[in-house]
Amino acid sequence: MVACGRPYHHGDLSRxxxxxxxxxxxxxxxxxxxxxxxxxxxxxxPAAPYHxxxxxxxxxxxxxxxxxxxxxxxxGKARFAATDPRHAxxxxxxxxxxxxxxxxxxxxxMYDSASDQADMPDHATNGDSGWRHVxxxxxxxxxxxxxxxxxxLATIAAWCSAHGVAEMAGFKEFxxxxxxxxxxxxxxxxxLSHLGTFTHRQRDDPAES
Amino acid sequence: MVACGRPYHHGDLSRxxxxxxxxxxxxxxxxxxxxxxxxxxxxxxPAAPYHxxxxxxxxxxxxxxxxxxxxxxxxGKARFAATDPRHAxxxxxxxxxxxxxxxxxxxxxMYDSASDQADMPDHATNGDSGWRHVxxxxxxxxxxxxxxxxxxLATIAAWCSAHGVAEMAGFKEFxxxxxxxxxxxxxxxxxLSHLGTFTHRQRDDPAES
DNA sequence: GCATCAATCTGAACGGCGTCAAGATATCTT
DNA sequence: AAGATATCTTGACGCCGTTCAGATTGATGC
Numbered sequence: 030m031v032a033c034g035r036p037y038h039h040g041d042l043s044r045x046x047x048x049x050x051x052x053x054x055x056x057x058x059x060x061x062x063x064x065x066x067x068x069x070x071x072x073x074x075p076a077a078p079y080h081x082x083x084x085x086x087x088x089x090x091x092x093x094x095x096x097x098x099x100x101x102x103x104x105g106k107a108r109f110a111a112t113d114p115r116h117a118x119x120x121x122x123x124x125x126x127x128x129x130x131x132x133x134x135x136x137x138x139m140y141d142s143a144s145d146q147a148d149m150p151d152h153a154t155n156g157d158s159g160w161r162h163v164x165x166x167x168x169x170x171x172x173x174x175x176x177x178x179x180x181x182l183a184t185i186a187a188w189c190s191a192h193g194v195a196e197m198a199g200f201k202e203f204x205x206x207x208x209x210x211x212x213x214x215x216x217x218x219x220x221l222s223h224l225g226t227f228t229h230r231q232r233d234d235p236a237e238s
Numbered sequence: 239m240v241a242c243g244r245p246y247h248h249g250d251l252s253r254x255x256x257x258x259x260x261x262x263x264x265x266x267x268x269x270x271x272x273x274x275x276x277x278x279x280x281x282x283x284p285a286a287p288y289h290x291x292x293x294x295x296x297x298x299x300x301x302x303x304x305x306x307x308x309x310x311x312x313x314g315k316a317r318f319a320a321t322d323p324r325h326a327x328x329x330x331x332x333x334x335x336x337x338x339x340x341x342x343x344x345x346x347x348m349y350d351s352a353s354d355q356a357d358m359p360d361h362a363t364n365g366d367s368g369w370r371h372v373x374x375x376x377x378x379x380x381x382x383x384x385x386x387x388x389x390x391l392a393t394i395a396a397w398c399s400a401h402g403v404a405e406m407a408g409f410k411e412f413x414x415x416x417x418x419x420x421x422x423x424x425x426x427x428x429x430l431s432h433l434g435t436f437t438h439r440q441r442d443d444p445a446e447s
Numbered sequence: 448g449c450a451t452c453a454a455t456c457t458g459a460a461c462g463g464c465g466t467c468a469a470g471a472t473a474t475c476t477t
Numbered sequence: 478a479a480g481a482t483a484t485c486t487t488g489a490c491g492c493c494g495t496t497c498a499g500a501t502t503g504a505t506g507c
Contacts, residue, residue, distance in 0.1 A: 039484080077486080190433055284493090
């Protein structure tokens with residue numbers, strides 16, 4: 030009745046498919062992430078996934094879910110790595126953009142999947158998530174916890190702007206500027222410093238992250 | 239045959255394909271925008287487009303280019319509609335997000351096409367473009383035109399954050415908040431007001447609420 | 448006017464895709 | 478042990494992007 034380990038014919042195929050999808054994503058990019066390719070990578074027939082996911086979109090959503098969890102963890106780590114709450118938001122912004130830079134294919138899938146459902150997945154907004162970290166970091170930085178609406182707007186603004194920077198920071202157009210500034214992270218910090226939510230950067234010390 | 243003064247066998251097929259693509263985009267969404275569907279819509283064989291575009295990506299880029307021009311015009315219009323330069327940036331931000339809301343499929347194609355080439359198309363950054371409008375609006379709002387680097391960073395920050403808001407403003411998750419605020423535009427304005435670039439702000443200010 | 452040439456378009460084909468229905472196979476329940 | 482059930486394979490369908498040989502057209506030179 031339990032069968033936690035490898036219950037069925039193949040084993041936990043559902044999990045294996047998600048892992049295979051992630052492998053393809055990192056190896057060959059988002060364009061190569063077809064349902065058939067995932068099945069091939071997992072060593073099963075092209076129709077096998079349909080016993081675990083309604084369609085391709087649901088499989089991609091499962092892959093994306095792992096991305097949201099990983100992003101939440103990266104944000105949490107960045108938040109608590111800062112001793113001063115004023116630097117926490119700054120660190121969060123940089124960590125967000127760096128996550129997107131380091132996992133571009135996964136990041137793309139995450140938002141593709143989100144916009145297909147016209148909503149962010151629960152893992153982005155509930156529980157021990159990145160969203161909550163941002164919200165709490167805003168409070169610790171001085172936002173009024175009583176003004177619920179303003180707090181939510183501030184969280185949305187912070188998240189949206191980080192997303193925008195994350196999607197565009199990789200454009201080649203900015204390469205020379207990045208170079209002139211001595212690295213990509215300096216560029217990211219500078220762009221974020223122009224956005225109200227992340228403005229607590231004075232040139233004091235090298236960054237942790 | 240009714241020639242209608244058209245140059246070649248079919249006429250200006252290149253233009254006809256772009257128009258057909260845009261029609262499909264607005265009627266059936268970005269997922270329906272296949273090369274074959276465009277050819278079908280234009281009344282030619284599936285192979286015909288290959289005499290005008292190297293591949294599907296190039297056709298989509300041509301469709302996207304029209305989007306960038308339209309976006310630039312919308313931004314310019316919003317900029318000059320404001321009497322006070324301080325409100326110009328605010329208007330631009332709202333106009334940007336509203337453009338994305340009103341042409342979601344086109345907007346999606348624009349950035350998909352851009353990220354495929356890892357660069358924004360020329361029409362976004364050169365000439366009478368939205369990018370230039372933002373840059374000049376920043377100067378009129380008080381940015382130092384002599385500090386070239388800072389000005390470029392500010393423009394990037396403004397554009398990125400507007401893009402982020404545009405991509406996320408449609409999420410159903412925010413529906414109740416929008417409702418409570420009395421409409422989507424009020425919501426957009428409120429989110430943008432949390433971002434430094436779209437409000438009058440000074441570089442070394444502490445966080446505004 | 449006419450032959451030639453290059454540009455343009457068609458038709459058929461290839462492999463890959465998402466998806467489904469039918470049948471085979473392994474596991475669970477009793 | 479046997480039936481029920483979940484899992485996987487095989488094969489097929491239509492659509493996709495792309496290529497290529499050949500038909501058709503407009504322009505060009507004589």
